[in-house]
Every structure is written in C-alpha cells, then in structure tokens.
C-alpha cells in the first residue's frame with residue numbers, strides 16, 4: 001500500500017489545483033429550486049462529467065423527465081450522472097453519492113462576498129456549495145486524481161451517483177435508482193456519502209444515523225388578487241391572520257410539538273443510548289457561541305444532542321405570497337402559503353406523520369370557522385435512517401481518519417436528512433456510511449457558506465486513504 | 476366659459492397623445508421602496524418637470540436630504556417638485572398634489588404583462604402607476620395642455636406639489652411643506668388631490684374623508700445567521716414560532732382587533748351618519764365578485780362601508796427575513812420582522828395607537844417567555860382626515876362631474892391614507908378635496924394595476940372643467 005507520507009505530500013502539492021477545481025464548480029450557480037438557474041444545474045452536471053472522464057470514468061446521464069413548478073410551468077429535470085471507474089471483477093465496488101446542485105443564495109441575503117465566486121478569507125473558502133456538496137464531490141475527484149498520478153493501483157471499482165436535485169427533494173432520483181437496482185447498483189458492496197459535517201470544528205467523525213424530513217405547505221386563499229389594505233381592509237377575512245394562527249398552534253412556547261400523535265411515534269430512548277451520547281465530545285457553550293444564539297432550548301449536552309438526532313423537531317420556514325421585502329407595503333395578500341417541516345426519527349414514518357399533521361390542521365381549520373379556502377399538503381417525506389457502525393466498512397473509514405488525523409472518529413448521527421442514504425441501503429442491502437469532511441460551522445444553506453482549506457485538503461487525504469483501505473475490507 | 480362640447484372633442488382628438496404620455500411615465504420604474512430603483516424616481520421627477528415646463532410652468536426641485544435604509548445604506552431622497560403656472564394676483568390659486576413614485580412590481584408576482592410597459596387590453600391600460608398615481612398626474616397635464624391649445628384663459632393660478640416618496644411614507648414631504656407654508660403655499664385657496672378611486676365602476680364621486688395609517692414592525696432575533704433546520708432544528712427557540720404567535724394575537728377569527736384600548740378611541744357612530752351611508756350607491760355583491768373573495772366579513776352594505784371608512788382595520792402584510800420563495804427551503808431564519816398596520820379613523824391618533832400597540836405586544840412578549848430578542852416599533856403614522864363637503868370647492872368639483880357625466884357624484888370617504896391631505900388642510904387652512912378619476916377595480920398596489928381608457932379620458936375632461944369652474948368659486 002502507498003505510504004501515507006508520500007500521498008499526503010502529493011495532495012498538498014496540488015492544493016492550488018484542487019482549490020481551482022472547487023472555484024470552477026462554485027462559479028456555476030446550480031440552484032435547483034429556481035427555474036432561472038435550472039440550466040446551470042445541467043451545466044454543472046456536464047462540467048462534472050468532463051472532470052470524471054479525465055479520470056478515465058465511463059459516464060452516462062440518466063434522463064429524469066419533467067417537473068411541474070408551483071406556478072404551472074414545466075421544467076426539464078436534470079439527469080442523474082452515473083460514472084464507472086474500474087470494472088475489475090476481482091475487486092469490490094464502492095458507490096459514491098454526491099449532489100451538484102446548491103441552495104439559493106444572493107449577495108443581498110447578507111453574504112460578505114458573491115456567493116458564486118469562491119472567495120478565500122482567513123484560510124476559509126466562501127461560496128455557495130463550497131461545503132454542500134461541491135467541496136466533498138471535488139475532494140473525491142482530487143483523491144482519485146492524486147492516486148492515479150502516483151500510479152497507485154486503486155484496490156476497488158468506483159461508481160458515482162451524482163444528482164442535481166438534492167436541494168429540491170431529489171425529484172426522480174429514487175425511481176432511477178430503483179430501475180438500476182439490478183444493473184448499475186447490482187455489484188455495489190459499500191456506499192459512501194460525504195454530504196454532512198463534523199459535530200465540532202476539530203474532531204472528525206463518522207455518521208450512522210439521519211433524521212427524516214416531512215415538509216408541508218398550508219395554503220390560505222382569500223380572493224384572486226392582492227388587495228390594498230387602505231381600500232379593502234376591514235371587509236375581507238385576511239389570510240395572513242388565519243395562517244399566523246394556524247402556524248402558532250404547531251409548537252408551544254417551549255418548542256414542544258403540539259400536533260396530536262407525533263410523540264407517540266418516537267422509539268423510546270434506552271439507558272444504553274444515554275450512555276453512548278454522554279461519551280460524545282461536544283461542547284455546548286462553543287455550540288451556542290458559534291450560533292451567536294441568545295439561548296438554547298436546554299443547557300444539557302445529552303438533551304441537546306438528542307434534540308438534534310434522536311427526537312423530532314418542527315421548524316416554520318416562512319410564507320410564500322405575503323410581503324417579504326424591506327420597507328412598508330400595505331398589501332393584503334390574496335393567497336399565502338405557510339411552509340413548515342418536521343425532522344423525524346425512528347420509528348416515525350412520513351405516512352404516519354402526514355396523517356397526524358393533516359388531521360391536526362384540518363381540526364384547527366374547522367375550529368377557526370374562516371370563510372377562506374384552506375389546503376394542507378406534504379411536499380416531501382423521507383424516512384429516518386440508521387446503519388450498523390460496527391460494520392468493517394466503518395472500520396475502513398475510521399482507519400483512514402486515524403491515518404490522517406491520528407485520532408479515532410466520534411460516531412454520531414445527523415439532524416439533517418439525506419433521503420437517498422436509506423434508498424442505497426435498501427436497494428443494495430449493504431452498508432452505507434456517511435463520511436463528512438466539512439466542519440460544524442460551515443453554514444450550509446446559510447449566508448457565508450464556507451469550507452476550511454484544511455478540511456478540504458485533509459478531507460481529500462481521508463477519502464484517498466479510505467479508497468485504499470477498502471481493498472482490505474470484507475463488508 | 477368654454478363650451479363643453481368643444482372641450483370634449485379637443486380632448487378626445489388627443490387620446491393617442493395622452494396615452495403615449497402615460498406610457499412614457501409608466502416606463503420609468505420609479506419604485507421608491509427599492510434602492511435599485513431610486514435613480515428612476517429622480518428620472519421620473521426630471522421627466523415630469525420637462526412636461527410641466529412645456530406648459531409654461533416655472534419649476535423648482537426642493538431638495539429633500541438623505542434616507543437611511545433598513546440595511547444601513549444611505550440613499551438620496553428624491554426632491555419634491557414645485558411648479559407654478561400663472562401668477563395673476565386677481566385670480567385664486569389652486570394647489571394640485573400628486574405622486575410620481577409607484578409600488579414595487581415584478582412580472583413574476585403574477586402580472587399578465589410587464590408592469591413597466593403600458594399595455595392596452597380590452598380598453599384598459601395596464602401598468603404599475605397607471606392609476607396610482609401617474610395616470611391622474613398625466614390627466615392634469617392633459618387638461619391644462621388642452622385648455623392652452625384651445626386658447627382658453629384658465630381662471631385660476633395653478634401650483635403643483637409632486638413628490639417621489641409617497642409609496643414609502645412621503646419621507647420629508649411634510650417638513651418641506653411646513654417650510655413653505657408662508658411662501659409657496661401662502662396664497663393657496665384650494666387643494667385638489669386625484670390619488671384615489673371611485674367607489675364603484677361607473678359612478679363618479681368626491682371624497683371628504685380618509686383613514687390614517689399606523690404601520691408596525693415586530694422583530695424577533697434568534698441568532699446571527701440563518702440555520703439549517705436539519706442540523707440545528709430542536710436546539711434553538713425559533714423566531715418564526717414566536718412571531719406567528721404574536722401576530723395571531725392581533726385580531727380574532729372574526730377580524731376584530733384584539734389590541735387593548737383601540738376600540739375606545741373610535742368616535743361613536745351617529746344615527747345621522749348611518750342615514751348618510753344608507754344613501755350611497757354601492758352593490759355589495761358586485762364588490763365581492765370583483766374581489767373574487769370567497770366571502771366578506773358581513774353582507775350588510777352600511778357595515779361594509781363603515782368597515783372601510785368609519786372603523787379601524789388591521790392587516791398583517793408579511794414577514795421579512797423568512798423564506799418567501801417557491802419550493803421547500805429548510806431554513807431556520809435568524810431574524811424575522813413581522814409587518815402589520817392599522818387603518819385609523821377619528822378620534823384615533825397615531826400617538827395613542829402606537830402606545831396601545833406597543834404596550835399590547837410588550838405584554839404578549841412577557842407572557843411568551845422566549846429567550847429571543849424582541850423589538851416592536853412604528854415605521855409610520857398618519858392621522859385620519861375629514862373635510863367639509865358642503866364647501867363651494869366641492870360644488871365646483873360636483874359641477875365638473877355633472878357636466879361630464881350628467882350625474883351628481885356620491886360623497887364618500889376613503890379607506891386608504893394620503894397623509895399629505897391633512898397636511899395641506901392644516902397648513903393652508905383651506906378646503907381640500909379628493910377628486911378621483913380611476914375606478915374601484917383598478918387594483919392599485921396589486922398585480923395588473925390598470926386604468927380604463929374611458930376613465931383616463933373622462934377624468935381629463937372633469938379636471939379641465941373643474942379648473943374652469945374654480946373661476947366662479949368663492950372658497
């Protein structure tokens with residue numbers, strides 16, 4: 001096996017090339033949620049295909065049909081990129097998943113630099129997608145490129161599944177994977193996903209669990225057009241009043257979910273679990289200070305971690321259709337759509353949660369006795385995921401981390417959902433591992449998303465060593 | 476006095492010229508609320524000055540200082556345009572107020588055509604500002620231009636006060652008017668404002684009352700940056716939950732304002748008033764059908780009209796800082812600003828209303844016991860206005876309407892606020908009249924704002940006849 005010192009030096013020598021690769025990726029504003037950027041998602045997929053082809057991969061774009069947007073326009077869905085590197089029957093096959101689309105971002109949201117220009121400040125690379133998930137995808141490419149340049153025989157076959165709709169519910173991906181269960185996916189022994197973050201800023205980790213997500217829209221429609229509150233105020237039942245009231249009934253002042261039947265679905269916490277959580281290296285004061293939050297819901301480490309991973313949470317994200325700009329517009333919105341979501345945990349299922357949420361909101365609406373039109377519907381649902389972290393696959397990941405960082409990883413869960421994780425586990429019936437390279441303060445989905453140069457470079461090293469370690473791994 | 480038939484023909488011959496004038500006005504996107512359009516407000520004022528100078532008016536731009544935007548940037552305020560046409564000491568002086576700025580508008584808000592291209596469909600001219608307030612301002616110019624071309628001696632001196640910040644609270648206007656009380660405004664005998672709408676679609680009216688406006692922001696701040704709900708959901712007190720709850724406590728399910736001390740401030744309704752309201756030509760079914768509202772708060776004509784004019788109303792306009800786009804963003808907003816306003820009526824005052832609102836929200840916030848930061852503040856306040864509609868000035872307006880339409884106007888109030896109306900009345904100590912030319916379904920502030928060509932043309936006629944009638948008017 002290649003000597004780590006030599007590998008590490010080769011990777012470090014290529015730092016500028018690797019940063020430049022990420023720069024070019026970030027410059028393509030592949031925002032999947034915005035129709036105006038859909039073409040950029042296609043561009044991003046084409047660009048990545050070329051990068052993979054330079055490594056010698058055979059690529060195929062799996063077509064993904066059409067999508068109807070909320071306003072009725074029809075958009076082409078970006079294809080899913082399948083890539084195959086190595087077809088040696090004597091080797092096992094690793095499947096790497098990543099996504100090439102990003103969350104919306106605009107300078108005026110509060111970014112300190114153009115979100116679509118990778119900007120280096122204080123050893124950090126700022127830009128939309130820098131850590132979620134273009135950085136990790138580029139790190140895989142960097143790792144393979146380096147091993148190839150070192151003329152190292154990579155002891156496994158590698159397959160990539162790269163999509164362009166992750167930030168918009170991975171539309172179509174599951175169907176495509178299901179269709180390729182017995183072809184592209186048939187020989188997959190391990191799946192590895194680098195699309196999450198360390199728990200802190202210095203200690204690497206492996207993640208074996210993810211919360212699921214149930215996302216809802218509540219529509220209140222008053223009339224056909226927005227109205228001037230001076231002319232019409234006092235004569236119509238206003239939709240915002242109904243919506244604020246409905247959304248005020250979702251959680252109480254302590255943050256407890258008020259929807260009937262939710263808590264009953266949560267698997268009881270065992271004493272063993274509590275012990276496991278107690279061991280995790282996590283500083284609650286650092287966490288609060290990083291957020292610059294006035295106060296957390298509790299000061300207890302285990303409770304905070306369980307609130308993130310082990311219990312459901314409900315967030316109200318915003319309202320579509322109401323006035324959202326600066327200044328003082330005196331509008332009565334004609335139709336408002338409230339958006340909220342629940343993060344769900346074992347043994348909750350989207351189906352059961354949907355029923356509780358819809359029943360509860362229908363019950364509230366009946367109480368409200370408003371003449372407006374009301375509609376509540378789920379827009380996506382994904383199950384929670386749990387893997388066996390004692391599997392040899394996780395040991396390969398842990399060895400790679402030990403080699404690069406000299407420390408054992410923490411074994412953690414993730415609060416966010418990557419629905420495809422469960423899909424891979426179910427379709428391949430093999431172990432799936434989350435191997436994050438970014439730090440907890442990378443601010444994915446937020447203003448000033450970044451990845452530390454050290455995380456990007458050490459992450460490339462970990463992924464390279466992990467690819468080599470898999471050669472010795474009996475899954 | 477000029478024969479009406481001849482005047483009417485001259486105006487009709489100029490229809491294309493008049494529509495073209497409005498087209499050029501609408502094409503300047505003078506949105507005062509958006510920093511990116513501030514320069515267009517200046518352009519609109521310069522353009523209008525040139526139009527007035529072509530009529531022979533002497534113009535002066537009164538500088539209006541600077542404005543700090545919510546994000547801390549400093550913008551130049553557009554000047555107020557003063558114009559004087561005629562300085563004959565033997566004639567009385569009319570002051571005409573109008574505004575040259577418009578509400579924000581974007582095609583994607585649901586417009587059927589570009590809001591900044593005047594578009595004719597079915598005898599209607601669609602475009603932002605077509606009826607609020609560029610159409611009426613152009614109609615004044617059209618009227619004067621026609622009378623001049625007919626070589627008619629206009630029996631009064633005319634002064635214009637045209638501003639560019641009306642849709643953003645008329646910042647600076649009152650100060651400028653107060654400073655010019657004893658100079659520019661000293662000889663004003665009448666003030667006329669065409670910046671409102673008919674009660675219906677066919678019957679012209681004069682308005683003698685306006686509700687005031689008190690606009691509020693409620694800020695809830697959680698932490699420094701927006702957070703990913705998957706990673707952080709369950710650990711912070713979310714601001715949207717607090718804000719939705721606060722805003723749900725402003726009005727009840729019937730639309731009754733829940734803020735303590737508001738209803739006590741409303742002047743009692745007299746039996747005489749109820750009789751006056753009963754006489755007004757108003758079809759409640761037409762009204763509801765035009766709005767395409769599912770149901771109104773009441774089916775009683777007098778109650779609906781009093782809800783619009785005689786009682787306060789509260790509207791929740793929206794939330795700044797939360798997710799407002801299409802799709803499903805899983806964000807926990809770091810800071811959210813709820814926006815709502817009250818329309819106020821005699822004997823309410825902004826000062827007394829501010830106190831009630833702030834006390835009430837502080838009381839609610841204390842109940843909530845949230846660790847988040849909370850702030851409530853008024854962003855504008857204007858008093859209600861009432862004029863004497865038996866004044867000879869109103870009779871001149873009524874005669875003009877009778878001449879053009881063959882019918883007496885309805886005497887109505889307006890639900891919206893034009894704060895400067897009261898300022899003119901207080902500074903000149905003379906009668907102020909609202910003389911609308913647009914129809915009730917013009918959809919000011921909304922998508923697909925329009926003015927009917929007939930309203931624009933007949934309005935030009937009414938304004939021309941009114942200018943002539945003022946010669947016989949002893950205020």
Ligand SMILES: [Zn+2]
Pocket residue numbers: 099132133166195
């Ligand atoms: Zn991601």
Ligand SMILES: [Zn+2]
Pocket residue numbers: 103132167444445
């Ligand atoms: Zn993401």
Ligand SMILES: [Zn+2]
Pocket residue numbers: 574607608641670
């Ligand atoms: Zn106006």
Ligand SMILES: [Zn+2]
Pocket residue numbers: 578607642919920
């Ligand atoms: Zn307006």
